[in-house]
Amino acid sequence: MRAVPQYAELRCLTNFSFLRGASQPEELVERAKQLGYAALAVADECSMAGIVRAHGAAKRVGLRLLVGSQFELDWGEASGDDAAPFTLTVLACNLIGYGNLCQFITKLRRASPKGSYQLAATELSGAELADCVVLASPRRMSEPAQLQALARWLLTHFIGRCWFGVELLRLLSDEMWLHRLREVSQENAIPLVACGDVHFHVRSRKPLQDVLTAIRLGNPLTDCGLELQPNAERHLRTRLRLAHTYPEDLLAETLAVAARCSFSLDELRYQYPDEVVPLGETPVSYLRRLTYEGAGRRWPAGIAARVQAQIEHELALIAELRYEHYFLTVADIVRFARSRHILCQGRGSAANSVVCYCLGVTEVDPARMSVLFERFISKERNEPPDIDIDFEHERREEVLQYLYARYGRERAALTAVVICYRPRSAIRDVGKALGFAAQTVDTLAKEHQWWDGQGLQPERLAEVGLSADELRVRQLIELTRQLLGFPRHLSQHVGGFVLTKGPLCRMVPIENAAMADRTVIQWDKDDLDALGLLKVDCLALGMLTAIAKALDFIGQRKGYRFEMQDIPAEDAETYEMVCKADTVGVFQIESRAQMSMLPRLQPRCFYDLVIEVAIIRPGPIQGGMVHPYLNRRQGKEPVSYPSEALKEALGRTLGVPVFQEQVMQIAMIAAGFTPGEADGLRRAMAAWKRKGGLDKYQHKLVNGMTARGYSLEFAESIYQQVHGFSEYGFPESHAASFALLVYASCWMKRHHPAEFLAAMLNSQPLGFYSPSQLVQDARRHGVEVRPVDVMDSCIDCTLEDLPHQPAVRLGLRLVAGLRQEAMARIVAAREVRVFDSAEDLARSAQLEQHEMKLLAAADALRRLSGHRRQQVWDAAALRAQPQLLREASFDEALLELPAAPEGEEILFDYAA
Numbered sequence: 001m002r003a004v005p006q007y008a009e010l011r012c013l014t015n016f017s018f019l020r021g022a023s024q025p026e027e028l029v030e031r032a033k034q035l036g037y038a039a040l041a042v043a044d045e046c047s048m049a050g051i052v053r054a055h056g057a058a059k060r061v062g063l064r065l066l067v068g069s070q071f072e073l074d075w076g077e078a079s080g081d082d083a084a085p086f087t088l089t090v091l092a093c094n095l096i097g098y099g100n101l102c103q104f105i106t107k108l109r110r111a112s113p114k115g116s117y118q119l120a121a122t123e124l125s126g127a128e129l130a131d132c133v134v135l136a137s138p139r140r141m142s143e144p145a146q147l148q149a150l151a152r153w154l155l156t157h158f159i160g161r162c163w164f165g166v167e168l169l170r171l172l173s174d175e176m177w178l179h180r181l182r183e184v185s186q187e188n189a190i191p192l193v194a195c196g197d198v199h200f201h202v203r204s205r206k207p208l209q210d211v212l213t214a215i216r217l218g219n220p221l222t223d224c225g226l227e228l229q230p231n232a233e234r235h236l237r238t239r240l241r242l243a244h245t246y247p248e249d250l251l252a253e254t255l256a257v258a259a260r261c262s263f264s265l266d267e268l269r270y271q272y273p274d275e276v277v278p279l280g281e282t283p284v285s286y287l288r289r290l291t292y293e294g295a296g297r298r299w300p301a302g303i304a305a306r307v308q309a310q311i312e313h314e315l316a317l318i319a320e321l322r323y324e325h326y327f328l329t330v331a332d333i334v335r336f337a338r339s340r341h342i343l344c345q346g347r348g349s350a351a352n353s354v355v356c357y358c359l360g361v362t363e364v365d366p367a368r369m370s371v372l373f374e375r376f377i378s379k380e381r382n383e384p385p386d387i388d389i390d391f392e393h394e395r396r397e398e399v400l401q402y403l404y405a406r407y408g409r410e411r412a413a414l415t416a417v418v419i420c421y422r423p424r425s426a427i428r429d430v431g432k433a434l435g436f437a438a439q440t441v442d443t444l445a446k447e448h449q450w451w452d453g454q455g456l457q458p459e460r461l462a463e464v465g466l467s468a469d470e471l472r473v474r475q476l477i478e479l480t481r482q483l484l485g486f487p488r489h490l491s492q493h494v495g496g497f498v499l500t501k502g503p504l505c506r507m508v509p510i511e512n513a514a515m516a517d518r519t520v521i522q523w524d525k526d527d528l529d530a531l532g533l534l535k536v537d538c539l540a541l542g543m544l545t546a547i548a549k550a551l552d553f554i555g556q557r558k559g560y561r562f563e564m565q566d567i568p569a570e571d572a573e574t575y576e577m578v579c580k581a582d583t584v585g586v587f588q589i590e591s592r593a594q595m596s597m598l599p600r601l602q603p604r605c606f607y608d609l610v611i612e613v614a615i616i617r618p619g620p621i622q623g624g625m626v627h628p629y630l631n632r633r634q635g636k637e638p639v640s641y642p643s644e645a646l647k648e649a650l651g652r653t654l655g656v657p658v659f660q661e662q663v664m665q666i667a668m669i670a671a672g673f674t675p676g677e678a679d680g681l682r683r684a685m686a687a688w689k690r691k692g693g694l695d696k697y698q699h700k701l702v703n704g705m706t707a708r709g710y711s712l713e714f715a716e717s718i719y720q721q722v723h724g725f726s727e728y729g730f731p732e733s734h735a736a737s738f739a740l741l742v743y744a745s746c747w748m749k750r751h752h753p754a755e756f757l758a759a760m761l762n763s764q765p766l767g768f769y770s771p772s773q774l775v776q777d778a779r780r781h782g783v784e785v786r787p788v789d790v791m792d793s794c795i796d797c798t799l800e801d802l803p804h805q806p807a808v809r810l811g812l813r814l815v816a817g818l819r820q821e822a823m824a825r826i827v828a829a830r831e832v833r834v835f836d837s838a839e840d841l842a843r844s845a846q847l848e849q850h851e852m853k854l855l856a857a858a859d860a861l862r863r864l865s866g867h868r869r870q871q872v873w874d875a876a877a878l879r880a881q882p883q884l885l886r887e888a889s890f891d892e893a894l895l896e897l898p899a900a901p902e903g904e905e906i907l908f909d910y911a912a
Contacts, residue, residue, distance in 0.1 A: 025042060152188075180201055404519075468735055594612070660685070
């Protein structure tokens with residue numbers, strides 16, 4: 001009996017070769033380990049998007065992972081009878097080879113539109129892929145002359161490190177194909193090696209792979225023909241089956257190829273840029289100097305001993321973990337933004353850091369808060385910090401382009417986001433592939449509700465006339481279930497930027513984003529965390545745009561630059577307004593749920609706003625924390641603490657845990673968690689819905705608390721609160737950062753309502769309420785709001801002087817459907833001459849009839865045409881004229897219409 005041979009699979013696609021591979025990287029790795037493979041090469045097509053997941057799985061199960069990629073090549077303009085397309089699988093031998101491969105993928109992706117690449121054999125040089133080995137897989141039944149041409153090309157570029165990959169897939173032509181390849185191999189001294197061309201980990205995934213092919217081609221399965229694989233052999237086969245399929249020498253050669261490849265992702269060493277450190281300074285000395293200079297500005301009367309001790313503690317930990325460059329780079333980004341008067345503010349766990357506050361990255365004084373630095377950086381955890389910075393949403397692009405310009409496209413890129421199949425998208429794509437009617441599939445997808453879970457429910461199927469008893473419907477149910485969670489494509493993160501000292505493109509491939517002038521890496525934030533790579537989140541926040549514009553308006557009225565720090569603290573009139581829930585349009589506390597809470601909580605100071613921001617969240621609500629806190633605040637029940645030790649952690653919130661930091665402190669004080677374990681609990685809470693993993697902390701938390709004298713009832717209640725926080729609880733530092741913007745927006749609404757309204761309208765789309773609702777609310781507060789008028793309105797809303805407070809003139813931007821170019825032409829034409837009729841306006845500003853109709857519907861032509869019905873008539877009467885007659889006037893009698901009734905006017909207002 002033939003012995004079961006050792007085997008290394010050298011060509012394997014995952015589902016990160018989008019709509020090609022039908023198994024997750026983890027599934028492939030685990031299956032290869034089960035089958036006793038010596039190694040597995042994950043080689044997605046022109047991509048490294050799935051390699052980090054495969055690396056993590058391989059480390060967990062103890063399988064050797066080979067890192068590579070594969071490419072489809074043609075011969076370009078040299079294509080002829082002796083040239084046939086082929087697949088080239090490239091495996092990295094070492095760190096240099098991996099860098100070369102990533103740089104090569106980057107070159108191909110950057111030269112093509114998002115999601116595509118092109119590669120001709122005549123354009124590829126072996127030097128580009130030095131320290132790599134290659135496997136060429138010709139198209140089945142290529143002619144001998146074509147194989148000879150391919151052999152000559154391989155020897156020219158990859159001599160001594162190339163193989164012909166042989167895929168024997170139980171086809172009638174296998175024996176003839178192997179014979180033909182052996183002849184070419186022997187004539188050219190290019191060895192043959194077995195390959196599986198793996199697309200899925202088990203053969204039962206073949207139907208899903210067929211569906212993915214149909215989705216990729218945009219055709220139903222019945223029309224895919226030879227594009228579908230003829231059988232299910234492209235799975236990870238048992239070594240016994242391989243022994244009966246391949247000659248012994250081809251199987252043994254897989255081990256020889258694998259032996260050439262020693263690279264592991266663990267070899268990657270991340271280095272942060274060092275441009276921000278001036279000559280004569282070290283990162284440690286420069287960060288220390290900037291921190292204490294900032295501390296002097298923050299506390300001009302002197303730094304408290306407690307604060308100084310915290311600064312020294314943080315600087316020591318930052319130096320020990322070698323994160324100085326990261327903090328200095330973030331500070332440089334903030335410095336640039338402020339030099340351009342771009343309003344920005346750090347938030348999230350970074351607000352726990354005194355160093356971040358001194359550097360100007362965050363605006364919440366940690367001395368006023370119960371900070372927990374371990375929430376931000378932990379030596380025990382030794383994972384990279386994560387600093388989120390919000391910028392004005394209309395000006396964030398300036399910051400992103402600054403980073404590209406400062407560090408170059410080879411060293412800076414956005415993080416990717418993996419867009420995965422969810423129930424509705426899976427139903428649509430699988431349904432179309434199986435040939436269901438488009439209307440049926442669309443209705444079924446739309447009718448799927450979140451409470452239906454992940455599967456297709458019988459009642460939903462019945463609603464569109466389908467029965468689960470039918471074979472095709474059962475296939476729809478099963479294949480939809482299998483497709484859920486599969487990656488569909490890469491998108492760009494909302495603002496996570498990766499910066500490196502050396503070429504980033506040698507660490508991870510970079511490709512074009514869908515948005516112009518944006519580039520993204522092929523890894524997402526979870527991949528970065530797994531490898532310990534640092535990123536900084538440059539996020540967009542619309543309210544910062546509104547606040548910045550309101551500050552400009554206020555400054556224009558006052559005659560000097562008015563900034564956030566000029567807003568008076570703890571203004572009684574502002575809190576009085578907030579307590580009445582008069583908060584339409586302000587930040588965070590404008591929803592109905594927040595409005596219903598405000599009169600009960602009665603915020604009277606800044607910290608009350610911090611609690612208000614945090615308490616109306618699924619975490620505190622589902623954890624049963626809202627009513628106990630309100631009852632204690634209102635004196636309906638006494639304030640009590642489970643122990644004196646916990647009083648320090650819970651004192652600011654009347655004995656009720658409201659923030660994530662408090663849950664961590666309870667775990668450390670009452671259950672004996674280390675800071676790293678407490679942060680692990682926080683991370684499990686944050687990822688519970690996606691990954692689970694929270695239950696493993698129940699035993700340690702409950703037992704740890706009972707062992708320290710706490711009652712079982714209290715311990716269980718704390719665990720239930722932890723579960724509640726897993727539904728989305730706020731860290732105190734994050735709530736405090738947002739509370740600053742809450743207070744600023746409320747103060748503006750109370751003391752400068754006209755300026756605040758104009759700024760809000762100029763920052764749309766934004767917030768909870770429509771422009772119409774914002775205008776109505778401002779009028780209730782005594783603000784005069786003047787309508788859009790082509791004779792007075794600019795593109796943006798503006799302020800017009802009145803004796804006591806300005807009036808707001810609505811801008812052309814509020815005319816629904818009117819393009820920016822048309823608005824600019826109106827304003828430019830008005831600077832040349834005053835319009836005397838609607839026809840004059842259309843002629844001077846070169847407006848088309850539909851643009852005039854939009855203006856008429858918005859009542860913007862009133863001073864030219866009169867009432868709205870007349871405006872609409874005049875606009876409809878305009879006709880496009882030839883260029884020679886565009887300046888000519890036509891005399892004809894005007895038709896005067898009666899004004900529209902009030903009801904019709906209201907309909908016009910809603911439509912416009």
